[in-house]
Amino acid sequence: xxxxxxxxxxxxxxxxxxxxxxxxxxxxxxxxxxxxxxxxxxxxxxxxxxxxxxxxxxxxxxxxxxxxxxxxxxxxxxxxxxxxxxxxxxxxxxxxxxxxxxxxxxxxxxxxxxxxxxxxxxxxxxxxxxxxxxxxxxxxxxxxxxxxxxxxxxxxxxxxxxxxxxxxxxxxxxxxxxxxxxxxxxxxxxxxxxxxxxxxxxxxxxxxxxxxxxxxxxxxxxxxxxxxxxxxxxxxxxxxxxxxxxxxxxxxxxxxxxxxxxxxxxxxxxxxxxxxxxxxxxxxxxxxxxxxxxxxxxxxxxxxxxxxxxxxxxxxxxxxxxxxxxxxxxxxxxxxxxxxxxxxxxxxxxxxxxxxxxxxxxxxxxxxxxxxxxxx
Amino acid sequence: xxxxxxxxxxxxxxxxxxxxxxxxxxxxxxxxxxxxxxxxxxxxxxxxxxxxxxxxxxxxxxxxxxxxxxxxxxxxxxxxxxxxxxxxxxxxxxxxxxxxxxxxxxxxxxxxxxxxxxxxxxxxxxxxxxxxxxxxxxxxxxxxxxxxxxxxxxxxxxxxxxxxxxxxxxxxxxxxxxxxxxxxxxxxxxxxxxxxxxxxxxxxxxxxxxxxxxxxxxxxxxxxxxxxxxxxxxxxxxxxxxxxxxxxxxxxxxxxxxxxxxxxxxxxxxxxxxxxxxxxxxxxxxxxxxxxxxxxxxxxxxxxxxxxxxxxxxxxxxxxxxxxxxxxxxxxxxxxxxxxxxxxxxxxxxxxxxxxxxxxxxxxxxxxxxxxxxxxxxxxxxxxxxxxxxxxxxxxxxxx
Ligand SMILES: Cc1cc2nc3c(=O)[nH]c(=O)nc-3n(C[C@H](O)[C@H](O)[C@H](O)COP(=O)(O)OP(=O)(O)OC[C@H]3O[C@@H](n4cnc5c(N)ncnc54)[C@H](O)[C@@H]3O)c2cc1C
Numbered sequence: 158x159x160x161x162x163x164x165x166x167x168x169x170x171x172x173x174x175x176x177x178x179x180x181x182x183x184x185x186x187x188x189x190x191x192x193x194x195x196x197x198x199x200x201x202x203x204x205x206x207x208x209x210x211x212x213x214x215x216x217x218x219x220x221x222x223x224x225x226x227x228x229x230x231x232x233x234x235x236x237x238x239x240x241x242x243x244x245x246x247x248x249x250x251x252x253x254x255x256x257x258x259x260x261x262x263x264x265x266x267x268x269x270x271x272x273x274x275x276x277x278x279x280x281x282x283x284x285x286x287x288x289x290x291x292x293x294x295x296x297x298x299x300x301x302x303x304x305x306x307x308x309x310x311x312x313x314x315x316x317x318x319x320x321x322x323x324x325x326x327x328x329x330x331x332x333x334x335x336x337x338x339x340x341x342x343x344x345x346x347x348x349x350x351x352x353x354x355x356x357x358x359x360x361x362x363x364x365x366x367x368x369x370x371x372x373x374x375x376x377x378x379x380x381x382x383x384x385x386x387x388x389x390x391x392x393x394x395x396x397x398x399x400x401x402x403x404x405x406x407x408x409x410x411x412x413x414x415x416x417x418x419x420x421x422x423x424x425x426x427x428x429x430x431x432x433x434x435x436x437x438x439x440x441x442x443x444x445x446x447x448x449x450x451x452x453x454x455x456x457x458x459x460x461x462x463x464x465x466x467x468x469x470x471x472x473x474x475x476x477x478x479x480x481x482x483x484x485x486x487x488x489x490x491x492x493x494x495x496x497x498x499x500x501x502x503x504x505x506x507x508x509x510x511x512x513x514x515x516x517x518x519x520x521x522x523x524x525x526x527x528x529x530x531x532x533x
Numbered sequence: 534x535x536x537x538x539x540x541x542x543x544x545x546x547x548x549x550x551x552x553x554x555x556x557x558x559x560x561x562x563x564x565x566x567x568x569x570x571x572x573x574x575x576x577x578x579x580x581x582x583x584x585x586x587x588x589x590x591x592x593x594x595x596x597x598x599x600x601x602x603x604x605x606x607x608x609x610x611x612x613x614x615x616x617x618x619x620x621x622x623x624x625x626x627x628x629x630x631x632x633x634x635x636x637x638x639x640x641x642x643x644x645x646x647x648x649x650x651x652x653x654x655x656x657x658x659x660x661x662x663x664x665x666x667x668x669x670x671x672x673x674x675x676x677x678x679x680x681x682x683x684x685x686x687x688x689x690x691x692x693x694x695x696x697x698x699x700x701x702x703x704x705x706x707x708x709x710x711x712x713x714x715x716x717x718x719x720x721x722x723x724x725x726x727x728x729x730x731x732x733x734x735x736x737x738x739x740x741x742x743x744x745x746x747x748x749x750x751x752x753x754x755x756x757x758x759x760x761x762x763x764x765x766x767x768x769x770x771x772x773x774x775x776x777x778x779x780x781x782x783x784x785x786x787x788x789x790x791x792x793x794x795x796x797x798x799x800x801x802x803x804x805x806x807x808x809x810x811x812x813x814x815x816x817x818x819x820x821x822x823x824x825x826x827x828x829x830x831x832x833x834x835x836x837x838x839x840x841x842x843x844x845x846x847x848x849x850x851x852x853x854x855x856x857x858x859x860x861x862x863x864x865x866x867x868x869x870x871x872x873x874x875x876x877x878x879x880x881x882x883x884x885x886x887x888x889x890x891x892x893x894x895x896x897x898x899x900x901x902x903x904x905x906x907x908x909x910x911x912x913x914x915x916x917x918x919x920x921x922x923x924x925x926x927x928x929x930x931x932x933x
Contacts, residue, residue: 285895286804288873295804313874333805354892358877359740359903366894425669435920484866491739491910495667495918496692499911501737510739510907517869517876517903523814 160455162230169223170230172207177238183504186239190361194319196242205274210248213396214256218264219272225396225462229403229454236407239508241361246316247271249400251278253393254324254341258381267322267343279320279346281311281367282390289520291390292336296369298327305329305379307342307350307372317365318355320346325369329384336387341380348372360514361507395472398519399458402479405515406454408508409447409483412490415505416440419494430493439489446482453478470532473525479515480522487512542605549613556582557617565618568901569884570742573656573698576620580653583622590627590651597635597643598651604837608786615786623695626650626657629774630703633721637762637770646723658726660690660704660748661771668921670705671715671768675750677706677722684708684722684760686730686753692915696733696746702726705771708764721767723759730754738911740904741881783857785830791864792823799871809871822863829856848929851922858912858919865906872899879904 162170180200189197204210212227214220221227228249235244248271255268270276287293296309307327317323324343331338346353350372355365381389417440420431430436457471465471487509491498494505516522538546561575583589591607593599602610614621622628631650634642649655666673675688686706696702702724709718724731730753736745762770796819799810809815833853869876875895883893883900894900913919927933 283874284804285875286806288806288809293806313877354894356894357879359879359907360877364877424665425667425672427669427672430668433920435923488910492913492918492920495914496662496745496911499739499908499914501739501741506739506907510903513869513903513906514877517873521870521873523812523870527814 166227166230169212169227170234173209173231173234174237176203176207177234177240181238181240183239183507186241187507190241195357195361195363201242201274204242204244205272210244210274211272213248213252214268214272218256218268225399225458228396228400229458232400232403233407233410236404236409236511237411239408239411239504239511243277243316243362245397245400245404246280246320247278249397250280250282250315250393251324253396254280254380254389257389257392258341258386259343263343263380270321276321277316277319278322278324279314279316279365280324280393281314281317282326282394283312283314284310285312289524290334291394292339292387293334294326294328294339295333296325296327298329298340298342298374300329300376301373303376304373305340305342305376307369307374309369311367311369313358313364314367315362315364317367318353318363322346323351323367324380326386326390327369331384338384339386339390340383341386341389342374343378343380344372344374348374358514360511362514394519395461395469398472398476399454399461401515401518402450402454402475403458405479405483405512406447406451408512408515409443409450409479409486412486412505412508412512413440413443413447415508416443416490416493419497419505423495436493439493443486443489446486450475450479450482470529473520473529476520477522477525477529480525483512483516484522538605538609542609545606546609546613549610552586552588553613553617553619556586557619558582561620562618564886565620567884567886569886571620576623577653577656579620580622580627584652589622589653590631592628593631593651594635597631597647604834604840607837608834611786612789615790618790621784621787623656625659625695625699625703626653626655626701629659630657630723633703633761633770633774636773637721641758642723642761655701656695656699658693658696658699658702658748660693660696660702660724662692663689664691664747668918670771671719673705673707673719675704675706677708677720677755679708679757680754682757683754684757686722686724686750686755688750690748690750691745692736693733693746693748694744694915696726696748697735697743700726702748703761705767708767712765716768718765719767719771720764721761721770722755723761724750724753724755728753728755738908740908741879742908744908783829783833783853784861785826785833785857788826788857788860788864789830791868792819792826795819795864795867795871798868815867815870818867822860822867825856825860825863829853829860832856848925851917851925851930854916855913855919855922855926861912862906862909865902865909868899868902869906872902875899876903876906 208221211220212223216222252271259268271278284294298305298307322343323346324341326339326341328338329340350370352368353365358364420436421429423430453475457475460468460471490505491509497503498505500506561579564571580589588600590599595601627650631647634646661670663673663675677684677686704722704724705719706722707718708720712718730751732749734747735743736747738744796810800808802808836849836853878894878900880894882888
């Protein structure tokens with residue numbers, strides 16, 4: 158067992174960390190979040206130039222050849238800076254699918270644009286009825302000659318509104334929650350029959366409702382094998398869960414630091430409020446929550462990087478713990494800031510909102526506790 | 534002791550039900566049920582309807598236009614009002630300043646202010662907190678300096694809820710600094726917000742709306758008649774008011790209503806998915822919350838009964854405030870959990886009546902759930918934070 162970082166990993170971490178410190182203060186973040194695009198195209202290009210958008214991809218594909226550990230290091234920093242650029246949606250979700258399933262031609266057409274930052278994508282893995290069950294898919298794909306015809310709707314698709322292309326899981330056979338019979342289609346987002354309604358989310362990211370009405374897709378746009386997409390979706394969502402959890406840990410640590418700072422400077426009853434034991438104990442609890450979360454983040458990330466048989470349990474354990482302690486840490490940070498904690502102008506309010514959104518992504522605490530407990 | 538309603542109480546309940554059925558405006562009901570923000574006009578209209586019925590001032594003494602209801606009647610009314618999802622009265626006039634005026638004000642003040650509060654002609658705001666004086670309210674700095682028949686006000690109040698919609702504000706101000714205890718030298722004054730020198734600036738809260746304000750006073754002159762009670766005794770009056778405020782904040786009837794909605798919402802079966810309420814873990818959480826709410830309902834009834842035999846709500850009101858807000862917040866969490874991904878959309882326009890129904894995203898209870906959760910973190914902060922309430926209980930109830 159070894160918790161130390163390689164030189165390359167340290168360099169990657171430093172480069173993201175420097176960017177956050179030098180270019181991404183809260184004011185900047187807010188102005189980006191409130192712009193029409195909701196992210197900075199300029200910064201996205203910077204991410205590509207610095208090689209960040211290529212991190213998880215194979216060197217043969219033009220990538221950096223990194224794995225879950227590298228992603229973790231970056232995402233923690235993104236959490237610290239409350240970065241709104243769509244790294245999770247493009248690099249982890251879309252990139253995760255393409256990396257595994259795209260053939261040479263498909264990589265050329267779709268993956269290159271993701272890596273060089275010229276294209277935006279979205280993985281439409283959620284449907285309204287499905288909650289967190291990835292196999293719960295009622296969007297249909299019917300074969301029609303060399304084409305497939307897609308019908309259905311997708312809910313709260315991350316980055317869905319501004320995506321140039323979509324990866325759509327649809328049911329080509331089987332029943333509503335069968336793992337077998339799910340196929341992935343990759344389509345231009347402007348294809349006939351696709352309508353999108355885009356919106357901002359409460360954490361200043363973006364999503365869309367997507368309706369598919371007789372969307373004709375050539376069979377050549379299937380990613381991987383017909384009806385066999387589930388294991389890939391599942392593996393990609395595992396990676397996304399890890400990445401989002403790393404971001405959450407970065408946020409939790411930042412909330413703790415900001416709360417400590419604030420409590421030392423805010424004076425009531427003639428003393429800094431940090432001198433009240435009622436608050437001290439709670440900040441200690443916050444610290445313990447951060448440390449425990451970080452521990453499981455490391456365990457789960459390393460287990461997944463090694464392809465360990467424990468990986469799935471570790472990921473569920475981690476998401477459960479980060480879901481529950483993250484909620485606590487966020488609430489305490491707000492509470493200890495008093496009225497300031499619920500003000501739009503304060504950064505903690507926005508860290509709290511993003512942390513809450515992550516709690517709701519890819520399975521909440523109940524969902525992952527169920528998954529974990531089923532295998533003890 | 535008896536857990537059942539008497540014949541008279543049952544008859545009263547029927548009257549209240551009939552009243553809501555006949556008199557509660559449909560457009561307001563629609564807005565409430567769809568999670569659309571009310572306009573001031575809506576709230577005033579509803580208050581006037583209540584007032585025409587003689588039911589606006591639930592807690593006031595009969596001589597000033599109050600209902601004279603027993604605790605059980607108040608309980609019945611609160612439950613029916615919540616069950617109809619009717620808007621709660623904006624508390625600052627009716628529930629906060631009025632009790633101070635009829636308890637500590639002079640005859641002229643009673644005649645001047647109470648009728649307009651009762652009829653919702655004048656809206657009030659609460660000017661207690663300052664940037665430097667939150668939990669430690671007694672450290673407030675806003676000054677009122679006597680100049681002939683006037684006071685000159687200078688200072689800043691903050692977190693002033695609905696201050697942008699209010700015509701009057703009641704403030705705790707410092708009339709003397711030459712005192713032994715900081716609580717002395719504080720006075721309770723009433724200020725017409727149209728007086729020159731008053732400026733109101735918005736503070737946007739976490740979910741993105743304007744609900745609170747910062748109110749600046751620069752050489753604002755008010756007549757000395759606007760002082761309530763004795764100069765320098767404002768702290769004592771203010772404290773009584775805070776205890777009223779805390780009892781009000783508990784919101785048990787509303788929590789009961791929301792719990793019912795949560796159960797209704799999560800027992801629906803959409804597109805072949807198993808209703809969430811059938812999920813064992815979720816169901817237990819709903820059950821546990823229902824038990825806590827039931828307990829608080831009885832705790833509140835016991836407090837009301839004590840008030841009815843002449844006791845002012847004492848430090849026990851802190852218990853209602855802490856528990857009541859914790860349960861509201863626990864409900865917020867469950868609504869958000871229930872919404873899952875649909876807690877995420879932030880589509881402000883869909884909370885307008887003219888927003889096309891077809892374009893709506895999720896159900897209003899879903900898509901508002903995270904916003905409400907964020908906003909309602911305030912509940913454990915305002916009205917004296919829950920930490921401060923626990924300090925009060927420790928000191929005054931437990932004698933520590
Ligand atoms: C949405 C909203 C609406 C409001 N509306 C109004 C209004 O209309 N009128 C009005 O006058 N005020 C209003 N308030 C102000 C409210 O009463 C104050 O926010 C509250 O008293 C807390 O003060 P503060 O925000 O300055 O926090 P602080 O007093 O700075 O407290 C920060 C933290 O320290 C804790 N703390 C402080 N002292 C102690 C202690 N001795 N022991 C343990 N913990 C302690 C607090 O509990 C809190 O967690 C409103 C506030 C909000 C958020």
